[in-house]
Amino acid sequence: MNILFCNIAWMKYYNGITDDDKPKNGGSYIKDNEDGGECYNYMDYNGKCYGYVMGNGNLTLEKHFENCSANSAFTQNVLVIWVATNEINETRIVGWYKDATVYRQVQDISSFIAPNDCSTYSIVADSENCFLLPESKRDFPIQRAARTGKGTGMGRSNIWYAESQFAQNVLIPKVIEYIDNYDGEFNNIVLTDDLLEQTIVDIDSKYSYEELLDKGFKCLDKNDLLMALKYFNSALKIDETTDCLLYIGDTLLNLYCFDRAIIVFQKIFDKEGYKKDSVLSIITCYNLLHDKIQMMKYIKIYLELNDVDSSEEDINIKIELYYALFDIYVSNKDKTNAQDTINRFVKENFKDSDEGINKMKRIIKTEL
Numbered sequence: 001m002n003i004l005f006c007n008i009a010w011m012k013y014y015n016g017i018t019d020d021d022k023p024k025n026g027g028s029y030i031k032d033n034e035d036g037g038e039c040y041n042y043m044d045y046n047g048k049c050y051g052y053v054m055g056n057g058n059l060t061l062e063k064h065f066e067n068c069s070a071n072s073a074f075t076q077n078v079l080v081i082w083v084a085t086n087e088i089n090e091t092r093i094v095g096w097y098k099d100a101t102v103y104r105q106v107q108d109i110s111s112f113i114a115p116n117d118c119s120t121y122s123i124v125a126d127s128e129n130c131f132l133l134p135e136s137k138r139d140f141p142i143q144r145a146a147r148t149g150k151g152t153g154m155g156r157s158n159i160w161y162a163e164s165q166f167a168q169n170v171l172i173p174k175v176i177e178y179i180d181n182y183d184g185e186f187n188n189i190v191l192t193d194d195l196l197e198q199t200i201v202d203i204d205s206k207y208s209y210e211e212l213l214d215k216g217f218k219c220l221d222k223n224d225l226l227m228a229l230k231y232f233n234s235a236l237k238i239d240e241t242t243d244c245l246l247y248i249g250d251t252l253l254n255l256y257c258f259d260r261a262i263i264v265f266q267k268i269f270d271k272e273g274y275k276k277d278s279v280l281s282i283i284t285c286y287n288l289l290h291d292k293i294q295m296m297k298y299i300k301i302y303l304e305l306n307d308v309d310s311s312e313e314d315i316n317i318k319i320e321l322y323y324a325l326f327d328i329y330v331s332n333k334d335k336t337n338a339q340d341t342i343n344r345f346v347k348e349n350f351k352d353s354d355e356g357i358n359k360m361k362r363i364i365k366t367e368l
Contacts, residue, residue: 002065002078003172004102005142005160006053006123007091008038010084012135013187014095015043025085029054037120041082042095042132042188045256046289049130049188050109050121051080051097053158059104059122064161074103080123081175083142083154091154093140095132095188096179097125109290132188140178142171191257195226199234209238216247225255242272250281258285274301276308280317292328299325303344319350326360335368 009026017023017039023030030036037052061068065075080097101124109119143153151164152171162172189195200212207215216231232248249264265282268275279302286294299321308314322345329338342360345353 001172001176002075003081003162003175004078004123005081005083005154005162006051007083007085007154007158007160008041008053008094009036010086010094011039014039014041014132015188016040025087025089027054040119042130043256044127044189044191046258047127047191048124049097049127050119051082051100051123051125052106052121053123055106055122055159056157059102059159061102061104064163065102072104074101076101078102078123079179080125081142086138091142091144092138093133093142093175093178094138095130095186097123098129098131100125100129127188127190128192130188130190131186133182134185134187137182137184140175189226191255193260196229196252196255196257196260197233198230199237200230207234209235209244212238213244213247220251225251229255242268242278245271246278246281249278253281253285256288258289261285274305276302276305276314279305283321287324292332296325296328315350318348319353319356322348323356323360326363330363330367333368335364338364338368 009023009030011023012021015021017035022034023036023039026036026038037054041051042049061072061075062070065078068075076099078097078100080100080102081093082095082097083091084094085091103122103124106120106122107124109121145151145153145155147153151166154160162168200206212231212235216228216235219225219228219231229248229251232244232251236244236248245264245268249261249268252258252261252264262282262285265278265285268278279298283295283298283302286298302308302321303318308318322341326338326341326345329335329341338360342357342364345360346357
């Protein structure tokens with residue numbers, strides 16, 4: 001079995017930083033910045049969890065994993081054991097990924113609309129195969145080799161392949177037994193279809209369509225997205241309006257359930273055609289899915305919509321979409337369409353756009 005131990009900072013949920021859940025005991029970077037890539041290791045992001053562990057350069061996969069060559073960009077079917085140090089300086093198992101993919105190099109998740117907004121990861125697994133223990137259940141210790149001797153635990157590196165005789169014959173069998181026999185609860189939320197399709201019980205006798213929407217909006221104000229979705233799903237059973245579908249689609253988008261949100265936005269298009277709010281939302285989905293072809297399709301649709309007015313907000317959105325479209329063509333080495341995008345941008349005669357136009361022209365000269 002391919003197995004990998006990864007040392008990260010200690011958190012309750014690893015689903016983003018909040019007032020009551022900040023990373024700790026993760027080294028100098030975590031201490032100085034109160035932030036780290038592992039803070040999102042158990043966020044369900046469109047059906048997957050993207051794990052980060054701070055390493056010291058590229059992983060030499062071929063030295064440690066079966067069926068892996070020096071040219072392999074990644075290896076699959078790895079059991080990743082996440083460990084962290086608690087408040088009494090004990091290193092404990094906090095969770096695991098089953099059937100994970102481990103990359104040789106750190107991977108980036110970036111955005112064409114916001115290219116400076118970038119997240120990194122080195123391990124990915126289906127969210128249904130990711131398990132995070134509650135703090136009270138983190139009772140399996142992982143020793144430190146500095147205390148117990150070489151090969152008996154993790155060293156200074158945050159990554160341990162556990163290849164010693166002790167690890168292979170004693171520790172790993174105990175870890176596997178622990179994982180297989182654990183029957184308690186988990187701290188991470190897996191966004192299954194059943195969970196996302198839940199409704200409020202007895203909706204017909206309790207609330208009207210308008211009341212359900214109002215309760216959903218109040219949940220959104222509290223950032224309780226799953227409860228808001230329950231109310232919107234319930235309202236939809238009373239009246240399948242495009243407004244309600246849009247609320248559901250945008251809530252799924254904010255839950256990072258992009259594939260499911262796209263299905264909802266397509267239903268809206270079938271009902272009422274293309275409108276700016278729903279088109280912009282589906283552009284965001286495809287942007288975060290890094291689907292350049294679909295992004296280009298819907299950006300072009302948005303730029304031709306009749307309901308896009310000359311308000312400052314709409315103008316700023318159009319400008320950002322022109323830039324995103326241009327960046328996609330540049331990434332595709334498509335000089336003709338990149339130049340055509342500049343020409344269309346110039347015809348829009350946006351205020352104070354000369355700097356952006358000149359920057360795009362320079363990019364064409366230097367990169368295409």
